[in-house]
Amino acid sequence: MQIIYPEEGAKYPFVTRSFTLGNAAPGSTMTINGVPIAVHREGGFLAMVDLATGPFLLRYEASLDGVTAGATRMIEVAQPHGLPSSKPDEAVAYEPSESLALLPGDLLAVRCKGPAGSIGTFRIEDLAKELPMAEHPSIPTVYEGHYYVQPGDEGEGLDISCALRTPKNHTLKAEAKGKLTVLDPRLSRVAVTTARSAVLKSAKSGYSLFLPPGVRLETAGRSGDTVRIKLSEHEESWANASDLRFLPEGTPPPHSxxxxxxxxxxxxxxxxxxxxxxxxxxxxxxxxxxxxxxxxxxxxxxxxxxxxxxxxxxxxxxxxxxxxxxxxxxxxxxxxxxxxxxxxxxxxxxxxxxxxxxxRPPDLTKGDVLRGRRIVLDPGHGPGTSAVGPLGTTERDVNLAIGLQLRDLLVKEGAEVFLTRISSDGPPLGDRPFLAWEAKGDLYLSLHNNALPMTADPFEGQHGYMNFFYQPHSRPFAAAMHASYNKERKELPDEGLWWGNLAVCRVPQMPAVLTESAYMIFPEQEVRLRAPAYQKEVAQTLLEGIRSFYESYRKLQLRRKPERRAARAK
Ligand SMILES: [Zn+2]
The missing domain is CATH 2.60.40.3500 (Immunoglobulin-like)
Incomplete structure (x- = not known):
């Protein structure tokens, strides 16, 4: 018996159930923690199991012809609301969890967990003591407090700690991991982008700007490794400190x-x-x-x-x-x-x-639309992790096999193909969009097969193929790909056409789509995806999608004169 997922010691968010997958000898009967589960005819299994918070043991048993095999997995399931685990008579200050650099007017939030019904206060070294904390109205044991940084406040690496007086009149104290530094509001702090593409986010998530190296930014504080950027009077953004270099104090804020x-x-x-x-x-x-x-x-x-x-x-x-x-x-x-x-x-x-x-678009009005096209195929993943099926089939191998089949089909049609990888080795995800642009591709297609997050129930809803785009100009390509799946892959459920905030879809320089053909984790879909004949069928579906996108552009060029002029201008 082989347990593919989860790995020993896996850490789960708070869930009451999750799935596990692996394989046993075909024909086995199996239980997990005593509950019988189904084994696919080729030996793969995918099953939901009930979990409990804290360390949790999964016991697998398979038997065939009177012979029994066993395996275990020890995992850790987090507390509800992502709260830290604590003993009944203990206080834990869990926010700020990372050090902060703030300006006067900024808000500092402090959170602490401890016995319900306590009276809470917190203090900031040298700045304030005995500030009130309130117990959360719907999550007992959580205490929250806040402090607005004041003009005149100063200090570097100040400790933040909370104290809870329990109903039994004990006082419990705890210190937060994050420290507070108050920045001098009289000075601006300027940084310059050093990364190939520095990503600025509108909050700590939510991508907004993608900047080349050498761009100057006015910074306004920090939370751990994330730097706050002041864009305008009303707009701010966040960047990774590792994408920036700070300029000496005294450097004036950028202005162009x-x-x-x-x-x-x-x-x-x-x-x-x-x-x-x-x-x-x-x-x-x-x-x-x-x-x-x-x-x-x-x-x-x-x-x-x-x-x-x-x-x-x-x-x-x-x-x-x-x-x-x-x-x-x-x-x-x-x-x-x-x-x-x-x-x-x-x-x-x-x-x-x-x-x-x-x-400018290529001239597609004459000859076969695929002849002379330069298509970038990106078989997803590489040496790092990718999805794995119950029988141990890896997504990265299936993606590559489909990519190579598709390359052969495209080359036969007269297209030039550039692959981002041709072995199980491959460039990091962040490099792939740059490779596509360096290759001066016409189109970018990232090939993937799917899995589900540990919080999902694979037996809820339908799971099949999906297509993703990000840029508006990539949508017609995504729609053409999706229509091809609708037509050719009727054995799989349609999970829809999606806008997706995915690195490889964000490529601005050409129509770019990420396709999830099927799922690695479902035994019956994995068995299909392993077979070269099925991989070729998928490649054929992708070829038809690519062709139909070029055909739709050809129709546009035949219908609209500006489109034709743009393609023919030199
Ligand atoms: Zn993938």
Whole structure:
């Protein structure tokens, strides 16, 4: 018998049930913690089991022809609401869990767990004592307090601790792991992006900006390894400290005059809108299709637009407009003649000018749509983890096998194929979008097969194929892929077309889709996915999806003159 999932010592969030998978000799009867479960005809099993919080033992037993085999897994299930485990007569200060750097006016939240019905207070070393804490109205044993950092407060690495007087009149004390540093509000702190693509999030999650190296940012505090970035009077964002380098104190906050000159120009494959900028400040690009239109916002900027140069022969850009949106934000709107477009790149050039590089679509009006196309296939995962099926089939191997089959089919149709990996080794996830752009791909397709998180019940609802896109210009490609699954993969349930915030879908420079063909974790789907003949059928479905996307663009080009002009311009 082999237990594939969970691993020994696995840590679970608070759940009362979860699933486990593995295999036994085909024909075995099996129990987990005494409860009988079904074994698939090829030996794989997937079953839900009841769990309890704390350390929990799973006992597996399989028997066949009077021979019995056993295995165990010890796991750890977290407390409800993600609370730390504690003894009945103990207080635990669990927030702040990481050190904070705050400015006057910022809020510090403190949370502590201890006996119900206590009276709670907390203190901040050198700054405040005996601040009240209130017991949470619906989660007894949780005590919450807060403090607004005051003008004049100062200190570095200050301890934060709470005290609970219990109903039995004991006093329990606990110190939080996170410390408080109060920043000097008279000074700005400036950092510069060093990562290939620094990701700024609107809160601690929620992606918003993707910045090239060399962009200067005004910072305004820190929580653990996350740095708060001040974008405008009303907007802030968060970045990983490891993506930034701090500049010496005294460096003035970034400010750019944007638009001193704006020009529209052409390269053999794109139309560039170049906006002069006196400094590399953070920017945000949003776009919509039907028709293709861009909105670019510069933060820490004021406009200084004198002239906008258009090229009468440029078939793409219709109009460039701008306005000062608030005292620190300038917005440029770029209207185009295109309906969908073919992706874009946005960055600063060597001279520091902002460049919006709008890709022109390929000319699909003549010959076979797949001939001469340059398609990037990305078999998901690599040396690291990927989903594993009950019989031990790994997702990364299945993804690669399907990718290689699809490559052969595409090459037969006259397409050029670039694979992000051709062995079980492979580049890190974050590098793959860059590889696709370096390969100057026409299309980017990331190949995956699915699993479920430990909080899900695999026996609830239907599980089959899904397609994901992120950029608006990728949606027609995702829709074409999905329609191909609808037509060709009737043995699998349709889980829908999704917008997904996934790194490989965020590629802006070409239509990009991530596809989840089937599930590794269901015994019957795994048995199919292992078979080369089925892998080829899936590859055929993907080929038809790719072809039908190009066909739909061909129809668009035949119908709309601007689309044709853009494809043929040199
Ligand atoms: Zn995957």
């Amino acid at each position: 005059e944007v638009g001193l000159s704006v020009s529209v120009g052409a390269t053999p494959s794109s139309t560039k809108v170049v906006i002069r900028s006196s400094e590399r400040v953070p920017f945000e690009v949003a776009h919509s299709i039907e028709p293709l239109r861009f909105e670019v916002r510069f933060f820490g900027a004021s406009h200084h637009v004198d002239r906008i140069r258009y090229r009468p022969d440029d078939p793409v850009v219709k109009d460039v407009r701008w306005r000062q949106e608030d005292s620190r934000v300038v917005r440029f709107s770029v209207d185009t003649e295109l309906w969908w477009g073919w992706g874009y790149d946005a960055t600063y050039d060597e001279r520091g000018n902002f460049v919006l590089d709008i890709r």
